[in-house]
Every structure is written in C-alpha cells, then in structure tokens.
Amino acid sequence: MKALAVKYRAAARRSRSALGGTLLVGLTLALVTIPQAVAFSVTLAGVPPHFGINAAIWGVLFCALLNPSRIFHGGPNNSMSAAIGVTLLPLCAPFGAEYMGLALTLGLMAGLVQLLFYVIRPLGRMLDLISEPVINGFVCGIGLFLIFKSITTFGGLPLNTEVEWPLWIAWQSFLAVLEIGNLYAIQIGLVTLVTCVVAQQFERLRNWAVLSGIAAGTMYSQYLGATVGHANTLVEQIGNLSTFGVISPSVPLFSQEAMPDIISMVPSAVTLALLGLFQSVAAVRRMNRKSGHYTDSRSAIRADAISNCLLPFLSSLPTCASFNRMWLVHRLGMHSRIAIAVSALWVLLLVLYFAKTIAIIPMPAMAAIVMLLGANMLKWQDIKPHFKHRGEATVFLVSFLSVLFLDLFDAVVLGSLVAIAYAKWQQAHPDVSLNGGVMKIRGNVYYGSLPVIESVYHGAIARGVTDIVIDVRDCHYIDPEGLRWLFMTKARLWGLVDRRSGQDRRAARRDGSAYPERRRSSPDQERTD
Amino acid sequence: MRPVSTMLAKIALLLFAAGGFYLLAVHKHQQRQQARDMPVKLTAACGEKLRKYALAPGERYRSPYVAQRTGTSVELRGYSDEDVRAIQRGCNIIDDTQGRQAADVSSERWNSTRFIRGTHLACTHCHQSAGDKQDAHGNRLKGSLSLGTSWVMADMYDRFTGLLLPYELRQMQCYINSSNGYKPNIADDLIRDVTAYSRFLSAALDLKIGNHYEEQGVDEIAASATLKQGDDYVRGEALYREKCIHCHGAQAAGREVNAQLIAPAIAGPNAWNAQSRNYFNYVSTILPGFICRNMPLGQENTLSNQECRDIASYIGNLPRPAGDRQGPVMALRQQVLMRGMPLLFDLMGTGQTEMPLQQSGRPAP
Numbered sequence: 001m002k003a004l005a006v007k008y009r010a011a012a013r014r015s016r017s018a019l020g021g022t023l024l025v026g027l028t029l030a031l032v033t034i035p036q037a038v039a040f041s042v043t044l045a046g047v048p049p050h051f052g053i054n055a056a057i058w059g060v061l062f063c064a065l066l067n068p069s070r071i072f073h074g075g076p077n078n079s080m081s082a083a084i085g086v087t088l089l090p091l092c093a094p095f096g097a098e099y100m101g102l103a104l105t106l107g108l109m110a111g112l113v114q115l116l117f118y119v120i121r122p123l124g125r126m127l128d129l130i131s132e133p134v135i136n137g138f139v140c141g142i143g144l145f146l147i148f149k150s151i152t153t154f155g156g157l158p159l160n161t162e163v164e165w166p167l168w169i170a171w172q173s174f175l176a177v178l179e180i181g182n183l184y185a186i187q188i189g190l191v192t193l194v195t196c197v198v199a200q201q202f203e204r205l206r207n208w209a210v211l212s213g214i215a216a217g218t219m220y221s222q223y224l225g226a227t228v229g230h231a232n233t234l235v236e237q238i239g240n241l242s243t244f245g246v247i248s249p250s251v252p253l254f255s256q257e258a259m260p261d262i263i264s265m266v267p268s269a270v271t272l273a274l275l276g277l278f279q280s281v282a283a284v285r286r287m288n289r290k291s292g293h294y295t296d297s298r299s300a301i302r303a304d305a306i307s308n309c310l311l312p313f314l315s316s317l318p319t320c321a322s323f324n325r326m327w328l329v330h331r332l333g334m335h336s337r338i339a340i341a342v343s344a345l346w347v348l349l350l351v352l353y354f355a356k357t358i359a360i361i362p363m364p365a366m367a368a369i370v371m372l373l374g375a376n377m378l379k380w381q382d383i384k385p386h387f388k389h390r391g392e393a394t395v396f397l398v399s400f401l402s403v404l405f406l407d408l409f410d411a412v413v414l415g416s417l418v419a420i421a422y423a424k425w426q427q428a429h430p431d432v433s434l435n436g437g438v439m440k441i442r443g444n445v446y447y448g449s450l451p452v453i454e455s456v457y458h459g460a461i462a463r464g465v466t467d468i469v470i471d472v473r474d475c476h477y478i479d480p481e482g483l484r485w486l487f488m489t490k491a492r493l494w495g496l497v498d499r500r501s502g503q504d505r506r507a508a509r510r511d512g513s514a515y516p517e518r519r520r521s522s523p524d525q526e527r528t529d
Numbered sequence: 530m531r532p533v534s535t536m537l538a539k540i541a542l543l544l545f546a547a548g549g550f551y552l553l554a555v556h557k558h559q560q561r562q563q564a565r566d567m568p569v570k571l572t573a574a575c576g577e578k579l580r581k582y583a584l585a586p587g588e589r590y591r592s593p594y595v596a597q598r599t600g601t602s603v604e605l606r607g608y609s610d611e612d613v614r615a616i617q618r619g620c621n622i623i624d625d626t627q628g629r630q631a632a633d634v635s636s637e638r639w640n641s642t643r644f645i646r647g648t649h650l651a652c653t654h655c656h657q658s659a660g661d662k663q664d665a666h667g668n669r670l671k672g673s674l675s676l677g678t679s680w681v682m683a684d685m686y687d688r689f690t691g692l693l694l695p696y697e698l699r700q701m702q703c704y705i706n707s708s709n710g711y712k713p714n715i716a717d718d719l720i721r722d723v724t725a726y727s728r729f730l731s732a733a734l735d736l737k738i739g740n741h742y743e744e745q746g747v748d749e750i751a752a753s754a755t756l757k758q759g760d761d762y763v764r765g766e767a768l769y770r771e772k773c774i775h776c777h778g779a780q781a782a783g784r785e786v787n788a789q790l791i792a793p794a795i796a797g798p799n800a801w802n803a804q805s806r807n808y809f810n811y812v813s814t815i816l817p818g819f820i821c822r823n824m825p826l827g828q829e830n831t832l833s834n835q836e837c838r839d840i841a842s843y844i845g846n847l848p849r850p851a852g853d854r855q856g857p858v859m860a861l862r863q864q865v866l867m868r869g870m871p872l873l874f875d876l877m878g879t880g881q882t883e884m885p886l887q888q889s890g891r892p893a894p
Binding site for chain 1: 544555560561644693711712713714717718
C-alpha cells in the first residue's frame, strides 16, 4: 500500500512537472509570437494587429491539431505577410475596410490553391523537387526584403504606398530616413535593435531577445513621452486592442466591384500559397533531420491548406511554418503538440488581459524587430555550402536576386525553373571515361545524356579502338531509348541489370514481362568478363 | 560558449554602427535645415510670377490679381518667412525640376533629380508657366493643367482606379510615370514644397476648395469628338513634321543646344514612360487634349480634335521607356526599341530635318 502511495506521488510529481513544463514552454512561445504577430500584420501586411494575433491563436491551434509533427509551429509568417502587403498596397489604401476584405480573400484563395496541392498528390510531390539552394535563395532574398521594407517605419516615415523595385525604393527610403526621418523614432528603433542584439549574444537570454528589445523600446518611448510629450515626439504606436474578442468572425470580400482586383490577385494567391507550402515543407524536412522524428510533408500541406481555408473567416492572416519558432520549440526540448496548442491559448489570455500594455508598443520598435528577423534569415552557415559548387551557387544566386529584382511570383517560377533545369543539366552530363577499351558511364543513360555518351563512343571508334566494352555498373537509370542504343551498339555491355524507372518497372510487372524481349532472348548479349 | 572577447567586440561594433547611423542622421537633418533656412534664389519665371502675386511674409495676405480682376480685396491668413521660402522653393522645383539654373542642385532643388531618370522633363513642360498659364490679359487658360486648381481638388478620387488620391500621391504618380522616375517619400520636402506652392497659387487666384475650374487638368478628346476618321499614324506623322519637328526634333527625342533645353523629349529615354497616362496607347484622350490646348507654343487651340488625335497616335507609337510595373521583359524590349529605332531611321535617311534656331533660341517659324 505504502509502495503504491509512493508510486502515485512520483507519478503525480512527474505529471505536475510535465504540466509545468508545458505551461512554461507555451508561455515562452506565446511571448515570442505576439510581437512578431503584431509586427507582421502592421508593418508588413498593412492590416490591423488583431489579424496577426488571430493567426497566432487560431493558426497555431489548427496546425497543432492537424499536423502530426510534434514541433510544427504555425501562425503568422513574415514573408507571407510581406507578400500580402506587396499585392494589396497598389490596389487600395492599407488598414481600410476594402483592403482588409481583400486581404482575407487573398488568404482564402491561397488556402484553396494549397488544398489543390493536397488533393492532387503529384502536385504536392512537386514541392519536394524544389531544391535547397532555391529555398535558401528565397529565404535570404526575403530576409533582405524585410529589412528594406521596414526602413521607413523605423524612421517614423509613412509607408510608400506602392512597393516596386524594392532595391531602389529601399535606397530612397534609407536616404529619406537620414534626411527627413523622425529622430525620436530612430532613437527608439536603435534602442530596440541594440537591446535585442545584445540579448542575443547571451545563451540564456537568446529566446527572450525579441521581447527584451520591445520592452526596452517601449520603455524608452514612454520615457520620451513623459519628458518631451507624445504630441512632440509624434511616434506612432500600435494602438487600441481592447476591442479584441475571443472570436472575430469575418467574411472575405467577393463583391462584384472588387472582382477585377480579385482576378488580378490570382497570381499573387498562387505565390502566397507556394510561399507558405515551400516553408512548411522545407521546415518539416529540416526539422525531421534535426529532431530525429519523421513527419510526412503531405500532412504539413494538409494542415496548412485546411487552416488557411478557415482562417479568413476568423479575421486572421494566413499561416505557415515558422523556422524561428520551430527552432525554439526544438531547443526548449518539449516536443509536444499540447505545448504548442497551449501557446495559442496563452496568446489569447495575454491579449485579453494585457491589451493596454500591447497598445503602447511604438511602431519603430516593431520595425526594428522585423529588420532583425530579416537579418537572422541571412545565415552564412546555410549559404556557404552552396558556394562550393558552381551549379548550386548559380541556382542560389538566381533565386536570391530574382526576389530582389522581380516580383515574388516571377521569383518563385524562375527559381523553380532554374532548379529543375540545373537538375536536368546534371543528369544530361554523365561522367563518361574511356580507359583502354572500357568505356565507363557514371550517371544516367537516357535520351538527354545519349549525345554525350555517343560522342565519346564514336570518338573512340574514330581513333581506331575496335573492341569496346561499355561498363554500366555505375548507371543509376537507363530509359528505353538508352536501352535501345546500348543494344544497337556493337560494344559488349558490362553490368546491365534492370535500371528502369520505378514507373517503367511497375508497368512491366503489370504486363508480365520483366525485361525487354531482346535481353531475355539473348542472354549472351550481356557478357560479364 | 563563445569567447567573451568576441561577444564584447560584436557589441562594441554594434554600438559603433548604431551611434554612427544616428550621428549621420543628425548631420543630414542639420544639412536639410540649413538648406531650408537659406534665402531662395528664384528662377526668372518664378521671380516674375511671385512678384506679380505679391508673395511676402506677413500677418495677412491680399492678392493683387484678385483685386485687379474683381475689384474687391480678399484678405487671407499671411505667410511666415518659412512658408514663403517653401513656396519659393516649390515654384523653383516646378519651373526648373532638373536644376539647370541652380548652382547646387541637391540643396536648391532638394534632390529633385534623384527622382527623375531622364535629363529633360520638368514639371513646367506639362504644367506650363510654372503651373499657372495665363494669356496676355491674365485670363487663365482652359485645359492648362493649372496647379492651383489642381490643389483645390486636394483629395480626389482617381477616375481610373477609383482610389482616393491626395494631392501628394498625385505628385508621386508624376514622378513615377510622367517623369519616368522614382517616387519620393510622401513626407519628402520635394512633395511638401510643391504642395505649399500649389496651395499659394489657389490663394493668389482665389480658388475655392472642391470647385471645378476649366483650367483644371486637360479637357480630354475622345474619338467621338473628332471627324471619326480613326487615329491615323500616317496623317499624324505628316502633321508632326509640319507642326512639331522644329522644336521636338526628328526622332521626337527633344532638342538641346549648348546644354540649353529647347524642347523636351516626347519619345525615347528622356520621355514619359508607357505606364503614364500621357501614353496614347494607355489612355487615348489625355495627350490629344493636351496637344489641342497647349501646343504648339504660341499657337494654342489651332489644331482640330482629329489632328490632335492623329499626332498623339504618332507620338504614342514611338518607343519610350517601360513603366516600373510592366516587368523586366517589357523594359528590355522598350530599351532595344529606343536604342535601335533612331539608328534605323538614320540608316534609312528619312529626311526629317530640324529647323534652324532664331537668335532668341526659339526655332524659326
């Protein structure tokens, strides 16, 4: 009996500590998410802060429920928010009713596109073909873009209403901040930035860096307000959040007047959908390798798609994986979907009960945080490996520069095309070596690579080599055209086994023929010395 | 755990960078203040115009123009020294946007050239007589794109996009498309000074907020207001050779003699871009309206609606820069056309000639 009591007490202690851990991890995540949510919605997407906060509550909750990964943290995302701003700013004035309606419509359209990626399985599988240099090029490009985008808010200047030629606008905005920026705003921004970076230098404070930066910026803003007066500093603050309710229902805008705008938004919706899916799939792939767990990337697509179809009806920004918050979950060591769901509930409680405190956060502090998050996306450790290989470096640079010089949709298309072209180019250039009479092929033998192989083969014949042996032991894949060519040559073949694609093999099995007729009928064609 | 020295070095570098940035900002702010405190050296046209309207610092302002035209004196709130300088700078920016008459463009024209790609266009080319065109009797002219009347429609809805366009945003559109340039920040001094000048014009001319005036914008010429012969490129070219080539040149690339601009480019790299509403193939009614009301200089209102549309159609078919939202492919195509077409014309020897200049610098009639 006594032993049972001891066991019960130990179990209770364990569950209490597990509960405590879950609550603490949830609170940490919530405190990290709130400033990001507000900053992304106000400075990047051009919508009121409750859009980001709703995404931090409902987006995170839906993803925790739908995604089996134990460290997947959804919620507001910087590049998706920036894409919303880029799309809608030329169409109507930010923070207006029409703008908010169109933002919800854009989110819903992106959700529907994502749903297509889930329902049509090969389409979802295509996302796995986007290589790492493309994603890294994208992430770095968007990181720089975030820095540029926040410069005007950092200097207390109004946003430029249209965002094209971001590099040039960024330079103009930088000069404008130096010449006509609000010096109080610049001071607040710099205090936030310095505090945040200093906190990041200390291992223990790293997870609190964003929060401490915002706290320092807000306190300095309040100090300026007390000494100089808010009427003189003219620094913008987030504003009243006290009307925030638990659920804020909303309907995306689909009026007849808005139809031309909605139709013009379709490419942007596809971009937005792809931006979200790229990040979610890439994050799942990367965190799978880090944490040792395995989560199917298709379930990430499903979670994102369903969440993004629901969120526009809850006044929320779209959701996708957040690298920095997932990294935080991993580092806190609490791999649990409950902790992630609890973080969403913490956000709700904090916003309901600390709305007045959040309202006084100055906008330049928010801009400083977005700039810092953008800078954190430019990681030399991630980029460095790509520069060891010329092809990868090209793909990376094309993807990176296209974000800066083209619009996001063109960048997505161009980056993907370059990645596929690069992969095809690699496959079409197998390593063919001729040593004595032995021609060794490392790589693929298919219609694309045959010209390369044939030129070496006929070159050898032209040089008078008569008895050629083709060694295909290191071939990964031989397509039907490759097989036909191999059998047509007068050379002897070495190490030919079934290297057809999975699709061809399955088709052959269905037909009941394991190998091409020619090979079965004349086994001495393949002479292994 | 990284070494403490590295960490300290990083923090020191950060503080140094942040401090440097702040000091640079303070220095730039001081420079700007100095430029704004400097007495303004007016261009000839601005000097004459502002003298005529008796702009001077004071408690109250009475416009001599209004007194002369109506016989009654309207008393308005006056201008401070700072206001007067802003208005003077605004007028200078309109009249000499490229700073050709300024000793130091960056301070005297407040970096206006930073926001324009070409070297020809100035605001006064469309908004003629520094945005306030009048005949010899002081009558304001219909369709003359007057800035004062534009200001009184301070926040108007854009007819094309349905967006609410404050006066400042309309100026930005001029920079982006009509000058084929870049937009300044909405809080930039460039925008503020021009707004101050336009607002002063509306006071000097006693214009009422929200009213519609004939000199506001141009009265557009739709195809239905013509002889309905269609917009003919060939007729347009013939008319261009007859009426426009003397000033704007054989390739419509403008005319510059001894670094003096005789007439601005209306096609080619120095002209407005293909996203501007002056571009005939984008909005087909504005350029014909402008031509009918304002061209050729000194012979305004002499061309028929059909002729204006024909000329506009010809000009619209000449190559010009792509707009910034038309994408890199269009930009490249237009660049190739702009660089290549003049060479082709030269090779073909089309025989278009420019007229010799008179002593005054104006082409001989």
